[in-house]
Amino acid sequence: KAGVTQTPRxxxxxxxxxxxxxxxxxxxxxxxxWYQQTPGQGLQFLFEYFSETQRNKGNFPxxxxxxxxxxxxxxxxxxxxxxxxxxxxxxxxxxxxxDNEKLFFGSGTQLSVL
Amino acid sequence: DAKTTQPPSMDCAEGRAANLPCNHSTISGNEYVYWxxxxxxxxxxxxxxxxxxxxxxxxxxxxxxxxxxxxTLILPHATLRDTAVxxxxxxxxxxxxxxxxxxxxxxxxxxxxx
Numbered sequence: 001k002a003g004v005t006q007t008p009r010x011x012x013x014x015x016x017x018x019x020x021x022x023x024x025x026x027x028x029x030x031x032x033x034w035y036q037q038t039p040g041q042g043l044q045f046l047f048e049y050f051s052e053t054q055r056n057k058g059n060f061p062x063x064x065x066x067x068x069x070x071x072x073x074x075x076x077x078x079x080x081x082x083x084x085x086x087x088x089x090x091x092x093x094x095x096x097x098x099d100n101e102k103l104f105f106g107s108g109t110q111l112s113v114l
Numbered sequence: 115d116a117k118t119t120q121p122p123s124m125d126c127a128e129g130r131a132a133n134l135p136c137n138h139s140t141i142s143g144n145e146y147v148y149w150x151x152x153x154x155x156x157x158x159x160x161x162x163x164x165x166x167x168x169x170x171x172x173x174x175x176x177x178x179x180x181x182x183x184x185x186t187l188i189l190p191h192a193t194l195r196d197t198a199v200x201x202x203x204x205x206x207x208x209x210x211x212x213x214x215x216x217x218x219x220x221x222x223x224x225x226x227x228x
Contacts, residue, residue, distance in 0.1 A: 043218035090157050105157030
């Protein structure tokens, strides 16, 4: 079974631009979560989608948004990029998003904002 | 804020058991203890989880104290490939969907040396 796939693997953008990252979950998984990882803040939860609906949201500004499609693939978008948005963005999937399920993570998208 | 406390770093000789401690003194009765690890530049990888009883799988053993306020992850025969950051996480129990409670904290950087 293929794992969680994130594209692109690396991305370089400049301040003020916007970016879209993609995540394909494991087949049969309907819950997709997004995390931001930086050296200073560690891994922080962004949001979770289930059945095309945002079910949980972390403490990030409105510039961070996402969506989920009917095939459970998810995208996240960051508008008006800031230098501080440079980070590894990780996507994780699970069957239902229940708390006794393990999450499967992708390898992430490394975003650099110049 | 993280609900767990872990030492920032540990060393272990190859072939020896690595014992990684975690304090979760405010854990609630329905919260599971999860362990993940992250090898440099990859997404976190699930290791093991438990509620009250000790657990063992092909990767590791999890020992949870009777009062559930602390736990220890044991890698019985550490190899160089086990060098990673290990995260201990507490999550709300089954039948709830609170992936926003997946708070990673800073983890323990385990260095396995030859």
